[in-house]
Amino acid sequence: MLRCRDVTERASELLDGDLSLRGRLALRFHMALCGMCRTYLDQLRKTRALVGQSRFSAPDRAAEDALIARMVGGKDAD
Numbered sequence: 521m522l523r524c525r526d527v528t529e530r531a532s533e534l535l536d537g538d539l540s541l542r543g544r545l546a547l548r549f550h551m552a553l554c555g556m557c558r559t560y561l562d563q564l565r566k567t568r569a570l571v572g573q574s575r576f577s578a579p580d581r582a583a584e585d586a587l588i589a590r591m592v593g594g595k596d597a598d
């Protein structure tokens with residue numbers, strides 16, 4: 521039987537659909553018996569859904585440099 525550590529290591533593969541039928545069955549069997557791993561997988565699924573919906577993206581390099589310069593009081597600051 522899988523251990524909780526095995527579940528955490530394979531959780532992303534499960535959510536990505538990359539696990540074999542045998543792997544999925546082993547995980548599902550463990551989760552049927554383990555509330556902690558059910559909670560962990562539920563949280564991971566929700567987190568991935570939220571990150572996927574995010575409308576924010578990283579600023580480009582020039583914008584990031586300008587922002588940092590303003591924050592540290594560089595010569596670009598108004």
Ligand SMILES: [Zn+2]
Pocket residue numbers: 523524527550554556557
């Ligand atoms: Zn577990």
